[in-house]
Amino acid sequence: QVQLQQSGAELVKPGTSVKLSCKASGYTFTSNHMNWIKQTTGQGLEWIGIINPGSGGTSYNVKFKGKATLTVDKSSSTAFMQLSSLTPEDSAVYYCARAPLAYWGQGTLVTVSS
Amino acid sequence: DVVLTQTPPTLSATIGQSVSISCRSSQSLLHSNGNTYLHWLLQRPGQSPQLLIYSVSRLESGVPNRFSGSGSGTDFTLKISGVEAEDLGVYYCVQGTHAPLTFGSGTKLEIK
Numbered sequence: 001q002v003q004l005q006q007s008g009a010e011l012v013k014p015g016t017s018v019k020l021s022c023k024a025s026g027y028t029f030t031s032n033h034m035n036w037i038k039q040t041t042g043q044g045l046e047w048i049g050i051i052n053p054g055s056g057g058t059s060y061n062v063k064f065k066g067k068a069t070l071t072v073d074k075s076s077s078t079a080f081m082q083l084s085s086l087t088p089e090d091s092a093v094y095y096c097a098r099a100p101l102a103y104w105g106q107g108t109l110v111t112v113s114s
Numbered sequence: 115d116v117v118l119t120q121t122p123p124t125l126s127a128t129i130g131q132s133v134s135i136s137c138r139s140s141q142s143l144l145h146s147n148g149n150t151y152l153h154w155l156l157q158r159p160g161q162s163p164q165l166l167i168y169s170v171s172r173l174e175s176g177v178p179n180r181f182s183g184s185g186s187g188t189d190f191t192l193k194i195s196g197v198e199a200e201d202l203g204v205y206y207c208v209q210g211t212h213a214p215l216t217f218g219s220g221t222k223l224e225i226k
Contacts, residue, residue, distance in 0.1 A: 035215070044206075044220060045163070045208075047214050047217070059213070061215075063214075095163075097163075100165075101155070101168075101210075102168075102174060104162040104163055106162055107162055
């Protein structure tokens with residue numbers, strides 16, 4: 001069965017970066033694009049971007065350009081999202097979700113605090 | 115960006131009651147390829163969202179057929195025919211016709 005296993009919760013300091021992972025199993029990793037989505041209480045669900053694991057091609061929400069960088073490692077069927085220059089506004093739960101949103105990871109809680 | 119407006123924000127229902135949730139878009143969600151990429155998600159407490167309905171009215175595999183979707187253009191509806199206890203949570207509409215993908219603000223379903 002399709003599973004997306006995300007990395008564990010992160011507590012990080014402002015100004016630093018963090019790299020989240022999403023390990024896929026149960027299907028051919030390169031056959032489906034991978035979305036990344038941010039969820040906060042205040043802003044709800046926001047789409048960050050999408051990556052084609054086969055080509056590495058990406059598309060970002062303008063709001064997250066420069067904040068998020070999406071990559072993949074085909075050898076381990078893992079998608080990554082790096083978030084840079086973190087501020088408290090980046091504190092959220094981040095999900096990976098296989099296109100077209102039928103499968104979601106369990107989410108990674110990122111807390112940005114000094 | 116496309117704005118999706120969901121109503122009502124909260125909904126209280128008894129078991130067996132039928133309920134509807136509205137999702138209105140700031141622009142038509144009919145894609146130039148003839149498809150309409152309006153989907154519905156349910157997020158149960160403490161869980162990740164799950165896909166219920168895709169492309170307006172297509173039931174995702176494994177989803178009970180008490181869920182149904184309808185609509186076109188800018189107006190869409192999710193109906194639950196006979197609410198069950200497991201249906202509590204927050205329902206979101208999401209559109210994929212226009213980049214970036216955007217979500218409604220959610221409708222919280224409570225069970226009386």
